[in-house]
Amino acid sequence: MLEPNTLGHVLTRSARLLNARVVAAVHAEGFTEVRDSWLGMLRHLDAEGVRSTVLAERLEVTKQAAGQLVSELERKGYLERIPDPTDGRAKLVRITERGLQAWLAGLQAFRALETELDSVLGAHLLTTLRDGGGALLAHLETLENH
Amino acid sequence: MLEPNTLGHVLTRSARLLNARVVAAVHAEGFTEVRDSWLGMLRHLDAEGVRSTVLAERLEVTKQAAGQLVSELERKGYLERIPDPTDGRAKLVRITERGLQAWLAGLQAFRALETELDSVLGAHLLTTLRDGGGALLAHLETLENH
DNA sequence: CCAGTTGGTAAAGGCTGTTTACTTATCGCG
């Protein structure tokens, strides 16, 4: 009815398919437990380790939510928690070797998808979407902060 | 770490903010029960009524999920179910007057946001995003069907 | 030193969806 919020729909749906495709590729590499939500988490890790509170901020969820996700990934062997030498309360979340392999598989799958899309849709389209989407996002975020 | 699937991130996040903004505006108009997920449902209604199975297909969820959402919207008075005269098993889902008002409020809010974004980011950007995203989506969907 | 802040965990529950398992009505066809 009454042509609708198509922009939101298009964005939501293509993002979902994009992620689903990457995850499927990672599954095919043998990491069958990986789920969509992990991508968001792994994006924010680094080699030195990150506190889960920082992850929570970056993901914009509560620290409990971040902690739950980290615990699950830890159980599955993709992450590990080590004590933070500079603060007795804190722990640093680090990616394991297995986690790194899965991440690399996903990265590779994304690159491949990217090249394929570029060749089919034109090399400029993905760049345009990324940059345009970035600009849109930036403005929407300033709106959020009143 | 290792620059990541930023495209997926940008798309997901801007879509979320976009919808959140529309929903907030609808709340401000007095329809405080409206939630994000309703937008997806309302987009697929028409005046004659639609079967919930059809809604499920369009939303790409199970018929149970569609049925649950319809039931909730029915309880809140935004939708109604009437028997389908052409099939004794089926019911037609129709929007009520109240539902229509809420929808129009959302539509208006979206139009306003659109004009604002156009004036800030340039009139071409939203069009580019919608069209480019549409092209991307179309291709991703052909990939899904092997 | 101690009041306040910060890092983190625990438990319960909300929201949106899925899976599994039906019931009932319609349709195609021998």
Add this chain to the structure above:
DNA sequence: CGCGATAAGTAAACAGCCTTTACCAACTGG
């Protein structure tokens, strides 16, 4: 016509991911 296959819908359980509320333990600044 009758009957098996299919389609519309409901019901119940539970998964995934997040939140709120409530804590504890360690750090920090005055």
